[in-house]
Amino acid sequence: MIDMALWIALALFCAAIVLNFYRAVVGPSLPDRVLAVDTMYMNSIALIVLFGIWVNNKDYFEAALLIAMLGFVSTIAICKYLLRGDIIE
């Protein structure tokens, strides 16, 4: 039962990442692209967690935690740059 759910969830997350990539390439404005990359790292966290379930190894969550932290900091830094033209004033 878990195998089937794992495949369905993997397919859904991969489709979500493809949609994010479409928005990051096409996106008419700069905040659109930042939003697309932000969503893409959220989906990649879920993909890493699903891979950890697949190989039955719980060490992969540290990579996911690292991606979550760095992704948040980079999103805030880019937004700050778009707002102010400078990151640390």
Add this chain to the structure above:
Amino acid sequence: MLDTIIEGAVAFMLIAGGAFAFIGSLGMTHLKDFYMRLHGPSKTTTLGVGCTLIGSLIYFSREDGPIIQELLITISAFITAPVSAHMLAKSALHHKLKPDPRTRGNPVELESDKPRHTIEEAPQGDSPLP
């Protein structure tokens, strides 16, 4: 019996998480302007990733006791998603992105920079220079 219930819970969480994340990304691709597109990822994708992480937590907790570490990612995702959405909305308002014409309301930040007074109506008085 208990194993079946736990497996069912994990499977349900994984499929619900995948469905939520896919719906969020679909909204981000198909909605009309940036202020609508911000809704999909900031709420739905966060819920989807949280569901997936809780499914993983249940899966790894079934053999050797509860494992709390994965809750850490869930909590951090649920805390950081509104903050980044707020910063993105602020930067979009700063760039004066056009909302959909059917949007109601008229935020101050999106009004144009032109002065509202003509020269004749401008506040009279002494010279503005000191």
